[in-house]
Amino acid sequence: MPNEFDQEIKILVAEVAEVSVDKLDDPNVSFSDLDVDSMKALEIAAAVEKKYKIIIPEGEIPKIKNLAQVIDMVKRLKG
């Protein structure tokens, strides 16, 4: 059962990626299976940067391959 913070990121990612939230119920589902390409990954990065007031280095963006990685990255960068 995801916690509130994870759920918040899930909803944000679904909105930016233009997929229904239930498609992200498995946080390890590959973004490529959801047609999330590199430009959408950049949009996801920009959206979480704005919401959580973090800076995602360029080198981290290609690592955005699924929701679980987004959640881990936000938690790590938020400190």
Add this chain to the structure above:
Amino acid sequence: MWDIEKIKTILPQREPFLFVDEVVEIDPGKRIVAKRYISPDEYFFKGHFPDKPVMPGVLIIEALAQTSILLYATIYPEIASAHPYYYLAKVKSEFILPVFPDDTLILEARNVKIISTGGIIEIEARVGERIAAKMTASFSVKKKNESQNES
């Protein structure tokens, strides 16, 4: 600040498809302000529309997109100077007021997230103090040898 000759070293577009005349403000990496005078002699006014000339919205988007490239060039001048290909990926736009002959567009682009391979930018076009159009756009940048390898 940047005249048309400097702009031409960055933008691949040329007349009559060059929609930036000069850059008047630069906050490197964050924001850029450019201008474009819309002459009554613009080629598109002949058909859009013969009895009531109005600048087509798609060309305002083009002006905004070209301004975005100039903002990118303030962050990655070395990549921009190698004349990569710029691809507009996504545009969310809103047209608020029409642009007429003799108007001067003020084009202001703000960095949302720009990396070496692309970016997301918020941009607006004003005529005087009035906002004529605004958009959020994403674009990708590919070096010429990368694009050739893909084809």
